[in-house]
Amino acid sequence: MQLTLWTYEGPPHIGAMRIATSMRDLHYVLHAPQGDTYADLLFTMIERQDRRPPVTYTTFQARDLGGSTAELVKAAVAEAFERFRPAALLVGDSCTAELIQDQSGALAAGMQLPIPVVALELPAYSKKENWGAAETFYHLTRTLLADQVPAPESKRPARDPARRPRANLLGPTVLGFRCRDDVTEIRRLLDALGIDVNVVAPLGASVDDLRRLPDADFNIDLYPEVSRTLTGWLSRSFGMPATRTIPMGVGATRDFIAEVAALAGVDPSPLLAAETPGAAGRGSSASRQPWYARSVDSTYLTGKRVFIFADATHAIAAARIAAEEMGFTVVGLGCYARDFARDVREAAARYGVEALISDDYLEVEKAIAAAAPELVLGTQMERHIAKRLGIACAVISSPIHVQDVPARYSPVYGFEGANVLFDSWVHPLVMGLEEHLLQMFRDDFEFNDAAPASHLPAVAAQTMAVAELGMSDADDAPAWTADGERELKKIPFFVRGKARRNTESFARSRGLSTITVETLYDAKAHFAR
C-alpha cells in the first residue's frame, strides 16, 4: 500500500481514454464500476470538449457481481457498436474490473464484429496513465498495421525525389500539456523546411489515418511518454527513423530543425540563417526570447535558484532553458515517471544536481523545501507545494488543471513556445525594482515580505515562508544569537532560506556552536554567488 495525497498520474485506463478521445472514429468500451465515469469530466471540463468522450462504461454495481458481469460487457459492446458505428473498438478493464477477471477484451474479440477490436491489457495496480496511453497507442496502431508490416530485412524504398519529404507527428493527446498549439507550431516549422505532415496522431487522427502512418519518411516523437513505444516499433518494423530532440526552448528548437532536416534530406540553413547563438539584438532569432533574456531588465534573473519537477520530457527541456536561456541555477530536477528515469538522471548530472525520481508528492515537497528555490517549475501538484512554502511557481507539464488549457495560442514548443515560456516563468517572480526596494527598506508597512508581489493577485498571504523551512533539523545545529537572527531577517525572503542553511553549514564546518552577525557575513563571503 502506498499513501497518496495527490497522484501525478491517473490509472492506465485514463491513458487509454486519452487516446480514444483524441481520435475521431474510435470507441472504447470500459468495464468499470458505477462512478468511474468521473473521468468524462477531465475531458468535458479541463479540456472543455464539446462532446462526450467516445467511451461506454459497463458501470456494474454490487448486485451485478452476483450475476454475470461478462454478459454486461457483451451487451455494452454490442450496444456501443450499434449506436456509435466506430471504425475500431478498444475494450478493456478498469482497476476493479481487473479484479473480477471477466476478460472483457477476449469476450469482445469473440463477438465477430466487422471492425478491428483491440483488447487492452493495462495492469492497473502496477502501471499508470502515461504507460496506458503509450501501450494503447502502440497496440491499436500495431493491430491496424498488421497486414502492412514488410518482411524482415526488407529495404525501405527511397523517397521519390519529386515529392516533398513527409513526417508523422506522434504523441499529442488531449490532457497533454499544450499539445493543441505545439502541433500548430511544429507544423509551421516543418512547412518552412519544405516538409509535409503526413499524419498527426493520436490528436485529431482517424483510424484510417493510423493505417497511413508508413507513408511518411520518418516520425517526429513529439511526446515520448505517449509515442516512444510506437516510434520504436515503427522504426524496427518499417525502418522509419524517429527524432530524439524535443523542440522546447530556442536552443533545442534549433537542434530539432537540424535533426529533422538531416532525416528529411533538406537544407535547414535558410531557416537557421538568423539563428546565431550569442548574437545580440531583436533579430537574433525567430523567437523574441533570446533578446528578452539579454536585455538588461533580465539581469536580475541571473542565478535565480529554480527547482524543476515534471514529466521527463518537459523537465529535461525546461532544465536546459533555465540554465542556458534564462541564466537560472538549476537546484533540483526530477520526474514522476520511472520509465524515463535514466534520461532525467543524465540531465541532472549536467547541472550538478541529483535527480529526484518519485511519484510521492510528500517526497517532492521535502526536496523543494530542502533546496529552498526562488522559483518552482512543475505540475499542478507543485503549485500546491509552492503555495504552502510561499515560492513563485509556473506550470510546465501535466497533470494540469483547467487554467492550463487556455483559449489563447500558447505553445511551449518551437520559437513561439520560447516566447510563451519566457513570459510565464518570469511572471510569478517579484520584479526587479520591487526586489531592490525590498532589500533596501525592510519595514515598509504595505510593501514587505509578507505582501505578495504587487503585479500578482492578492492570494493567501499566510503561507509558510520558505525561509523558515527545512533548517536546523540536525541535533548539532548551531544556535543563532538574537543579533544574528535579526540580521538574517533583513535578507529578502526568497533567498533567506538558502542563507540560513548556508550559514548553519558554514558554522558547523568551522565547529562554531553559535551564529552571530559576523558568522552570517563570513558565510556570505564564503559562498558568494
Add this chain to the structure above:
Amino acid sequence: MSNLHDIPIATRSGCDERPVLRERGQREVFCGLTGIVWLHRKLQDAFFLVVGSRTCAHLIQSAAGVMIFAEPRFGTAILTDRDLAGMADANDELDRLCVTLLERRPEIRTLFLVGSCPSEVIKLDLARAAERLNARLLPQVRVLNYSGSGIETTFTQGEDAALRTFVPLMPHTDARQLMVVGCLPDIVEDQFRRQFEQLGIANVVFLPGRRAADVPAIGPNTDLLPAQPFNGDTVRALVARGARLLRAPYPFGAEGTTAWLQAAARAWGVTPAAFDAVTGPARARTETALARQRPLLAGRSLFMLPDSQLEPSLARFLHRELGMRLIEVGTPFLDRQMVSEELALLPEDIVLSEGQHLDRQLDRVRAARPDLTVCGLGLANPLEAEGLATKWSIELVFSPIHGYDQAGDLAELFARPFARRARLAV
C-alpha cells in the same frame, strides 16, 4: 401571512402508486467517495483515508483538485500488486500506513477508513481493521469505517454511509431533543439553529456536528428531522435506536422550509400564531427574492438527470414556487420513505425515473428539447454544444441552498443559465 393551512402535508397513501420508469444501463454518476470532498470540510478533526486504487485517488483529486490545500485531510492508500497477492500483508500495510499518517497529523481525532470498489471486491475487511486500530489508538483517535464504493453507493449516499457510522457510537439519552440529520453548510446550520431557538425548540443537535469527535446522544425522546433526502440508512438506524421520524418535505424554497420547520413546531407544540410570528418575516423576504427569478423560470421546461437524490425535492420547488414545467425527474435511487412528502407534491403527468440508461435517457432529452437540463459535468458541455441550456447538478450539493434565506440563491442557480444566454451576444 396566516396561510398555515394551505401548506400541504401529504398522506402516505397515494404516492406509492405513482409509476416509476426504472432503467438499467450505463450510469453517469459519481461514486460515494465524492462525499469526502464536502465531509472533510465539515468535520474539521477528521481524516478520510480511502483504501482503494489509483482510480480512487484520481477521482478525489479531480473533484477537489482546484482547491489548493496547505494540508488536505483526505488521502488514498493505493493497493499495489503486492497487496493483492496476500491478505495478511494488506492488513499489516494498512496498520503501518495509518500510524504513519497519524504521526504526521497529530491533530486528527477521527480517522475514516473508506472502502472502495477494489477493497470490497477483494473483501478487505475494513471493519476489522478499524477495530484493530481502535484497540491501539483509542482514546486519542477513533477509527471508523464505511463504504464509498461505486458498486454500493451513488454520490451523496457516501454521506449517508459516513453518518451511519456515528449511530452505534451515540450514547443513550432520554432527554427531549430535535436532531437535524444531514451535512449542512455552517451558515445554514446557524440560521436553522436561530429559527428553532425562536420557535422555542431549545434542544437541537445537528448530525454531523462540526467535529467528528462530538457524537450526539440519542434516545426515545429524540425527534428526527432529515435535512437531506439521501440519508435514509442513517435515519433508519436512528429510528432503530428509538428516535421518532418527523415527516416533511425538505427545506428548499419558502414552502419546503415552512413545512419542514412546521413539522418540528407541531411535534414541539408550537402554536400556529407563534409559528407565523417567527417565520412570517422570513417568508415575506423569501417571496421577494423568488419574485425576482420567477420571470426567468416560469413556464420553462425542465429535465433532471439522476445525480444526488435531491431531484424530486428540487423539482417540487422549481415547479410549485417558480412555475417551471417538469418533463422528467430522474433520481439515482428513489427512497420512498424519505421522499414520500415530496412525491405527493409533484404533478401526476411527469416522468419519474429511477436509475439510468444514459444513451436512452439522452435520446429522451434530445426529443423533448427541454429549456433547461440538470445534469452532471460530464454531460453539460456536450449538451450545451447541442444548443441545450444546462445547469450542472453537482453545484447543488456544494452550495448553501437550504432554508428561507437561500431560496433566492437556489432559484438563481437555475435562472443563471438563461440570464447568461440572454447576455452573450457572440
